[in-house]
Amino acid sequence: MTAPRDLPGHRALVREAGKVHLRLRPTPYPSPGELLVTTPVAGLCGTDIQMLRGLRDDPAPVIGHEGVVRVVAAGPGIPASLAPGTPVVVNPTHGDDPSFLLGHNVDGLLQEFTLIPATAVRGGLVVPLEQVPDAELGTLVEPLAAVRYALGLLAAARPRTLVVYGDGNIGQLAVRAARGLLGTGVRVLLVHHTPEGRRWSERHPVTGTEAVGGEAPGGLPPLGDGPTAALLATPRDGTLDALASALRLGGGGNLTVDLFGGLPPGAASALLPGVDLAAVRAANCAGRPVPAVFTEATTAEGRRVRLTGHRGVGNGHLLEAAAELWQHPELYRDLVTHVVEPAEAARIMNGLAAGRRRTVDGNRLLKLAVRFAPAPAPPREKW
Incomplete structure (x- = not known):
């Protein structure tokens, strides 16, 4: 050459x-x-x-x-x-x-x-x-890979309910991919933070997904018993508010929270005293380690929770996401x-x-x- x-x-x-x-x-x-x-x-x-x-x-x-x-x-x-x-x-x-x-x-x-x-x-x-x-659709390969990584982590909790915080692209990808990775019986709630996001979701409904928040009055509906998983697909400056809401979710089962959305520098939560949130999110990186790291914590209100998160994705996540978009383009094209x-x-x-x-x-x-x-x-x- x-x-x-x-x-x-x-x-x-x-x-x-x-x-x-x-x-x-x-x-x-x-x-x-x-x-x-x-x-x-x-x-x-x-x-x-x-x-x-x-x-x-x-x-x-x-x-x-x-x-x-x-x-x-x-x-x-x-x-x-x-x-x-x-x-x-x-x-x-x-x-x-x-x-x-x-x-x-x-x-x-x-x-x-x-x-x-x-x-x-x-x-x-x-x-x-x-x-x-x-x-x-190729523009969705990497974000869908990240979503699949997060849902794969949460799958370890065998959740009966998944609460997704965030009405942007990641949140919408998550509710479309959830049943394929968590099972068709999982209940999925998408928590909106803007009226515009709520209206968009109502025009683009996803089978089995309940739209909450946004301009609608009231909080989340009762979650029922069984394990609950929360995926925080918010911008980094909204992660702590979403985390506070997730830590107070009702229901009688265990709670696992994925810190998907990133964190502002020095982020901390008064509800999780002594927990290094950045370290929780960084413990899993680019698909490693296997098995993934989870942090057990007790909230200031005495509730036991599991926390996880990740940076980047593994190559396997990218290949799976590309295959998903190739096989089921109609599920994601409106994004x-x-x-x-x-x-x-x-x-x-x-x-x-x-x-x-x-x-x-x-x-x-x-x-x-x-x-x-x-x-x-x-x-x-x-x-």
Whole structure:
């Protein structure tokens, strides 16, 4: 492979001085152990929106870690399973190397070409796919993988009731995936925190899911006996409020809580004295350890609970999520609410950064999918 003299530029959504701009960037080429991938469609997630709003200080100018991509070129030393043309998903979280967090401290997928560094390739984070969902649904592979991880953790409690806090994309994914992982007999409640979210759910009902909260009066209905699981799919600044509500859930059974939604720095709950919530969430990372870690705790009101959480996902979760989206696209397609070109994406992203609302052009935004026009690969003779 020879080094190119002049690669074509490619379009990228770049964060500069608090704004997102559509820029033309030089297309990199892979050194030994590296890969270059191209992104047909990339997704914007809740964590990305937090970065746009300045709630996180992740430094990558180009964010985004959601989407099925294709290998364009490979540096020396790349296995044949990752040959150019291979559809892959990139696991954004390296369980052993904190220098790689795709779209956070390493440039992400909201651009036509992305260079995947050797540490991610060596770590097995570039995962070839055999069951490939269409490009728009590909933006849901990583978030659905995270949801499947969380539901798999909660499944150990054999819950009769699942309470999902949060009416965004993660909450909606969770109620769609719950019965496949927890059994068709589980009762599912989706707790909304906005009237807009409640109205969207009522227009897009999920079989077996009860919509509560939002603009409806009153609290949760009686939960009955049997184990209860709570999944906190809230933004990080809403996690502690959701946790307080979950710890006071009624019902006569055991309670297990998954801290899915992240935590603000130094987060603590007066209801869980002495519990390091960040440590609880970080105890499981990228699919490890097996079996997963749970923390037993006693609330300030004397109730015994089990706490868990995770960072990142394992490759197996990604493969399972891709297969689920490939096999049952109709169950998830309504969650990709906005599909736009990059210039329009920059406008929407700047609007999301400026306020707290998630309504875009009159429609509630769950998943923004940014479609990059198929870009020709750099000529083979230049690689």
